[in-house]
Amino acid sequence: MQARFSRRRFLQSLGAAASAPAAAYDSRSAPLISSSMAGSSSGFVHPQKVLLWERTRKEVREALQSGDLKAAIVPTGSTEQHNEHLALITDAATATLFAQQAALRLYPRVTVSTPCPVGYSPYHMARKGTLTLRKETFLAYVFDVIESLTAHGFGTILVVNGHGGNHGLLKGAVPEWRRKLGVTLDAVSYGEGYKEEELATFLTSYRQKLDGELDTLARQTGHSHASENETSIVMAAYPDRVRFVTLEEYDRAGLNYESDMPPKVWEYMEPFDAQRTTNPENPRDRARQEQALLATPEKGERLIALGTRYIVDRLQQMIQATDAGRPWP
Ligand SMILES: [Zn+2]
8 A cells, every 4th residue: 555645635536525624524524434525426415414313303304204315324334453554443434435425426315324333243353453243233233223214214225234244144134124124125245346357457466366376375365354455445535544554564563363362352263263274364364464555545446436336226226116116126
């Protein structure tokens, strides 16, 4: 990743959003995770207008009554280690970013509900700072948020997930939730919007993988987490959440995620031991750190555009199904 990234250049690249003072976004945005990026295809929409938690009850009521507001996105993420260089909030922040970008493009039809900031991450507990929910806690939380939205009359709800550990849990739960709630409901991870061949046209590590140039299993398997892909997204949207860490600094820290674990942490990690034996964690962690050095904000902008388009398409189809009284999917 780049050693320095000019915040002013970043703001200038945002077009309409940059016309408002950056300080106002910094102080007024939601705790931790809101994005200050605008992206409506038809004129300027203040980015906070699509965030449910920034609205008043009057604004939500009137938008629902008028029929303008039809759908809600529920972002789900995690608070977990993202190697040495990305803030722990990365997955919650990126899920919220993609949700907000999609809602802006579909304004005023879509709102973004308050995100779930902690996910299912026991296998990251060996790294300091990671928080994890139990599976049942995570699913109960997400269901309760969705049910609250249905109580207010939202007939179309899409969970946009930013963390791999939540993915299978959400996919498994959605059919049952649909039956219970009787609304147009779905869950996607923003990474589902990416095709490896497409990413290989502008991400070095993906091209090297497709060309068979990555020599170790560790280098071939780190892609989705904290490496070139995710680091680029954070550099583009949240430069304050990226630190520059060299491989020399990484090696000097002498990290060992296969043996240096207190008993309490081992309890979290034990069910994942078999996986770590076939694909040891130390080389994989280092490969991610190495691939993160390929990240740039420009790559991140392309990734954000691709992932947002995927979510917009999905939501448009869902809203059409609800309007037509068709079952989903
Ligand atoms: Zn992540």
